[in-house]
Amino acid sequence: MWTTVKNAAYSLYARRLTAQLAGANLPRHVAIVMDGNRRWARQAGFADARIGHRYGAEHLDEVLRWCADIGVRHVTAFVASVDNLRKRDSEEVGNLLRMIEEVVAERLTRPSSVWQIHPAGRLDVLPDSTRHALKLAEEATRDNDTPFHLTIAIGYDGREEILTAIRSLLEEQGRAGHSVADVARRLTADQIATHLYTSGQPDPDLVIRTSGEHRMSGFLLWQAAYSELYFTDVYWPGFRKIDFLRALRSYAARRRRFGA
Template identity: 75%
Template sequence: MRNVLKSAVYTLYARRLAHELSDAPLPRHIALVMDGNRRWARQNGFQDAGIGHRYGAEHLDEVLGWCRELGIHHVTVFLASVDNLRKRDAGEVDNLLRMIEEVIIRRLAGPASVWQVRTAGRVDVLPDSTRHALKSAEEATRDKNAAFHLNIAIGYDGREEIVNALRSLLDAERQAGRSLDDVAQQLSADQIATHLYTSGQPDPDLVIRTSGERRMSGFLLWQAAYSELYFCDVYWPGFRKVDFLRALRSYSARERRLGS
């Protein structure tokens, strides 16, 4: 009886939040730092903390469904940084990448998925199987209706992204026959932005990080310059729809100054 009452209260609260957002300004692009998988597993009594990665991977599918319901057309998810892949225990990294291959990429590349997938990060630091899975997902979704776009940040570092964007820009200008002096004289932020992983997409309006950590960890350093930030104390696998709606309510109540 108690669980039934709790479920009913939760449902009513979620409906109230959704109603409050019905006429509110919503973000076009949300970025998610899916933090706290291992701590969630330990908190829930799992001996293998890596089990949290499976629950976290499966939960992403649900959260993307919430975004789709609300008409949020651009999502970027931070799955693993370069440091994560290099410094964490090899067994844990293997487990994380296997979950990404088996759960996230398989579902996103399936015929029922509406998301067009793009990889954001250094695929050269990934094992062959993960690189192949990401490439397959991109190819399988390339010709989908481009209404919904998902960027998968894996092997990602925000500073490296900016450096690589500058390298790509300089190489393109060199091939066009322009001198370094000409490039320096005409260089603009918009030019650099066209060489970022998210080129052609709006910058994230809202960045949500779970687990209670209050830092960006090098995520989308360029793109998130004017983003609204929302830090949620729950761990990623326990991130509920009401938590998501609260983040959107907080966003809609803010006066966006965009740098001013």
């Protein structure tokens, strides 16, 4: 009885939040730091906290449905940083990457999926199987006639991305016969942006981080310069639709200044 009442109240509140967002200024691009998988698993009573990675990876598929339903056309998901891959227990990292492979290969490339997939990060630091799954997903969804784009930030570090972009720009200009002095004199932010992992994608309007941490952790340092930030204490696998709608409501209530 109590569960029925609770579910009915939840559905009513979700509909109310959705109605509040009708006609509101919603973000075109939402970036998400999917944090708190292991803490969620421990809180849920699982003996092996690593199982949280499975729930977290599978939950991404559900959150993408919410985004598509409400019209958020660009999503960037921060899966793992370079430091995560290098410093955490190898068995835990292997488990996380297997979960990502399964979600990407089995769910996000199915015919019913509306998302075009774009990997972003140091793919060379990933195991062959993960790199292969991401490349196949990118190729399989490249020609999708869809306005929805998912960027998967994995093996990612924002400072390294900027450094790599500048190196790529200098190499390109050098091949064209330009000196370093020439490049420095004509260098613009837009030129650097075209060499980022996310080239061609709009900057995020809203960055959501779960788990209660209030920091960016090197995520989209260049792209999120003028993004609105939203932090929630909820762990990623427990991030509910009403939590998502609250983040959108918070965004809609803000007046963006873009550094002004």
